Amino acid sequence: MNVKEFISTEPATGVAFWHANVSDIGECIHRSRRAWPEWAAQPLANRMELVRRFANEVRAVGDEFANLIARETGKPLWEARTEVDAVVNKVEISVRAYAERTGKKKLDSALQGSAALRHKPHGVMVVLGPYNFPAHLPNGHIVPALIAGNTILFKPSEKTPATGELLVKCFHKAGIPEDVIQLVIGDVEEGKKLISNANIDGVLFTGSLQGGIAINKTLAGNPAKIVALEMGGNNPIVVIDTPKLAEAAVLIVQSAFTTAGQRCTAARRLVVLEHLYPQLMDEVLKLAEKLIVGEPFADPAPFMGPVIDNEIATRLQESFVHLLTHGGKVLMHMRRPDNARPFLTPGIIDVTNMQERPDVELFGPILQVIRVPDFDAAIAEANNTRFGLSASLIGGSPQDYNRFWANVRAGIINWNRPTNGASSSAPFGGVGLSGNHRPAAYYAADYCAYPVASTEMDQPRASIGVGLKEG
Numbered sequence: 001m002n003v004k005e006f007i008s009t010e011p012a013t014g015v016a017f018w019h020a021n022v023s024d025i026g027e028c029i030h031r032s033r034r035a036w037p038e039w040a041a042q043p044l045a046n047r048m049e050l051v052r053r054f055a056n057e058v059r060a061v062g063d064e065f066a067n068l069i070a071r072e073t074g075k076p077l078w079e080a081r082t083e084v085d086a087v088v089n090k091v092e093i094s095v096r097a098y099a100e101r102t103g104k105k106k107l108d109s110a111l112q113g114s115a116a117l118r119h120k121p122h123g124v125m126v127v128l129g130p131y132n133f134p135a136h137l138p139n140g141h142i143v144p145a146l147i148a149g150n151t152i153l154f155k156p157s158e159k160t161p162a163t164g165e166l167l168v169k170c171f172h173k174a175g176i177p178e179d180v181i182q183l184v185i186g187d188v189e190e191g192k193k194l195i196s197n198a199n200i201d202g203v204l205f206t207g208s209l210q211g212g213i214a215i216n217k218t219l220a221g222n223p224a225k226i227v228a229l230e231m232g233g234n235n236p237i238v239v240i241d242t243p244k245l246a247e248a249a250v251l252i253v254q255s256a257f258t259t260a261g262q263r264c265t266a267a268r269r270l271v272v273l274e275h276l277y278p279q280l281m282d283e284v285l286k287l288a289e290k291l292i293v294g295e296p297f298a299d300p301a302p303f304m305g306p307v308i309d310n311e312i313a314t315r316l317q318e319s320f321v322h323l324l325t326h327g328g329k330v331l332m333h334m335r336r337p338d339n340a341r342p343f344l345t346p347g348i349i350d351v352t353n354m355q356e357r358p359d360v361e362l363f364g365p366i367l368q369v370i371r372v373p374d375f376d377a378a379i380a381e382a383n384n385t386r387f388g389l390s391a392s393l394i395g396g397s398p399q400d401y402n403r404f405w406a407n408v409r410a411g412i413i414n415w416n417r418p419t420n421g422a423s424s425s426a427p428f429g430g431v432g433l434s435g436n437h438r439p440a441a442y443y444a445a446d447y448c449a450y451p452v453a454s455t456e457m458d459q460p461r462a463s464i465g466v467g468l469k470e471g
């Protein structure tokens with residue numbers, strides 16, 4: 001029998017540096033199901049202690065971890081280090097969130113006994129991770145799910161399996177049993193086998209809209225399985241009157257081009273009042289021209305690295321050309337310095353006059369600019385999307401922000417801050433095609449355990465006071 005092998009390649013160099021065989025899905029699920037009762041029966045304090053040990057294991061290999069993330073994703077080393085920090089910090093945040101969101105309660109009444117609220121884990125949970133934050137984002141599902149008492153089948157993106165392997169090794173070194181959290185190597189085919197198996201109890205997904213919809217369709221007829229979907233956005237950053245246009249430009253560039261635009265919260269659309277447009281775009285273009293695009297370990301450090309692979313880079317180029325040929329006006333050409341590698345420079349295009357602007361997530365360094373006459377039109381344009389993850393308002397008064405907050409459909413709404421860089425101490429998720437109302441981060445505890453309401457007495461006590469025959 002031919003065994004399919006997986007290989008991971010550095011986007012910046014094209015060098016293959018890691019390989020492994022595809023996992024046996026049936027065996028992985030069997031082991032996870034077998035391990036669950038004992039893990040769920042562990043005292044909560046024990047599980048919390050083990051994930052704290054995991055944080056220490058990650059700290060111990062922090063430099064190795066950051067180097068691996070940088071190599072496998074192409075993101076600059078400075079950014080990879082912040083991702084490792086986020087993995088560590090997630091543990092204490094998750095411990096606190098579990099106590100707050102899923103704690104125990106008990107109310108005593110002498111005649112009615114006790115009313116209790118406790119939470120139970122779901123069972124075997126599939127975690128499907130993305131390539132842009134291959135450690136931090138799946139870890140945001142895994143740690144809360146382990147604390148709650150679930151066992152985990154973690155399939156990293158087929159583009160970043162080596163990072164997933166090191167993450168799982170840190171859990172095992174911390175003393176969490178190997179069958180409690182398993183690495184599953186595979187591509188879309190293995191993912192389908194995981195989510196369609198009758199012996200899994202839930203799917204926690206971060207990734208593309210297409211992937212999330214496919215999962216939703218597969219499990220729509222089985223409400224017994226918990227499904228949490230985070231699927232990205234077509235996020236607006238809106239600029240209205242402000243004297244600080246240089247600062248506004250910094251927020252725009254951070255929102256659009258950090259991580260080479262490969263963040264689900266990245267600004268895809270800049271909505272700007274017409275009278276601010278010339279000055280603001282002058283500031284944005286001057287700043288964007290200065291951004292260093294380079295390999296992860298370059299000196300001086302780059303602002304952004306390549307996108308994940310050549311196929312994605314080519315698609316993004318094609319998308320930019322589509323915008324251009326359907327009414328867009330190029331303000332800054334997106335260039336690909338080397339056709340053999342997926343480095344892209346920032347692309348900025350005015351799409352105000354496009355007849356039909358595509359409502360899609362262009363997952364890369366492309367910023368579309370839309371001019372509007374007034375604030376009402378700006379809010380309408382911000383909402384001109386089926387997605388609803390992140391939105392930001394730059395400028396205006398507190399009253400303007402209140403109006404923006406009340407009327408814009410998104411799960412994250414900021415003022416004078418970027419669209420990205422969300423805190424793990426807050427809920428993270430969106431509406432529309434951005435998610436299915438199961439926000440992650442601080443609220444991940446909500447989908448990792450289910451509440452059980454109980455009424456309890458030490459001895460049976462009951463009577464029927466009406467409706468009985470005499471005698």
